[in-house]
Amino acid sequence: MSTDDLPETFHVTTDEQLRAVSNLTRHRIMAVLRFEPATITQIAQRVGLAKGSSSYHVRLLERAGLVKVVRTRKVRGVTERYYAMAARSIRLPDPGQGQPDVLLRNAVADLEASPADGERHVRMAHxxxxxxQFAELGARLEALADEYRALSDPSLPDTSLVFALFHPAQPERAGLDEEGDRPERAEEDEQVERAEESAE
Structure with missing residues (x-):
């Protein structure tokens, strides 16, 4: 199977698939395979894993249908398998209310692990x-990401782009009081303040 034959989108629908993509190591393996096929050894080198660990994580991704063998070759009597993503993009289900967003959680972990002296652009706007306007901005952001993905050169260093456009929870829906604190947290703060006053 050639990477040219890959479908455009893979929709994550099962618990097994969601568990596979939720793991940070497997998220990083999929990032390696997004641009070009790689062997277990190459994946291990690029992600910084032992070869056995790389093989284990790739097997889980393959079993979930997220990666596929796209070609093989014989090297000194051993068959090397080249893995690639099962589709050009992965579409995750929307997390339920109060559930962690897998994509953002992995993106934040990657951001925190990125070199502190490297160039980065991080901004939050309210x-x-x-x-x-909300729908238009979402479409423009997606189009811009697609435009630059089409320009990506596999020989260049990795760059990650993450954006989240959403309506924050309103105080009454998030269990907050009028001042924006959770009632139980406000109670804890008052107890701490009283304890500090007693200590004085």
């Missing part, structure tokens, strides 16, 4: 938009 906006007030109509439904039409």
């Amino acid at each position: 906006l007030r938009l109509t439904d039409e």
